[in-house]
Amino acid sequence: MSTAALNGTAPRGAVSRVGRPRALDARGPLPDPSTISGHVSMAGRVLQRVGTAVVAETLKVDRSDVHVTADDDAGHLAFRVTTPVRIPVLGDAMSMPEGGVVAVVRSLQDTVSQRVREITGRTVSRVDVTISGSSIQRTGRVS
Secondary structure (H helix, E strand, O other): OOHHHHOOOOOOOOEOOOOOEOOEEOOEEOOOHHHOOOOOOOOHHHHHHHHHHHHHHHHOOOHHHOEEEEEEEOOEEEEEEEEEEEEEOOOOOOOOOOOHHHHHHHHHHHHHHHHHHHHHOOOEEEEEEEEEEEEEEOOOOOO
């Protein structure tokens, strides 16, 4: 391979040592992301905020009402969530999902685990949920 290719001045469209086209920008080829050394870490506060956002969005409650802590669980994430849930007005045509509040919480656990993994790349081993209250989910006009 030429010296120009080794020092990053190879012409546009140059081929890397493994036969793949190299990504280029105005300064020359970009490093292959799979070969970059280093460590990536996220502060616990970031993980808590991601968890809070996922819970609030999923349950349609205010973020300020949701409290999330993230802890290490043998290399994975363990979340503790305290949140209110929204329930429909009793007697409205709307009804709770089959399984009631427990089903809502089980669905929340799955959603938190999947969304946090998608957003952060970290595996969630457990999501413990404590229901702190309920708010009435009103639909239609208020008289």
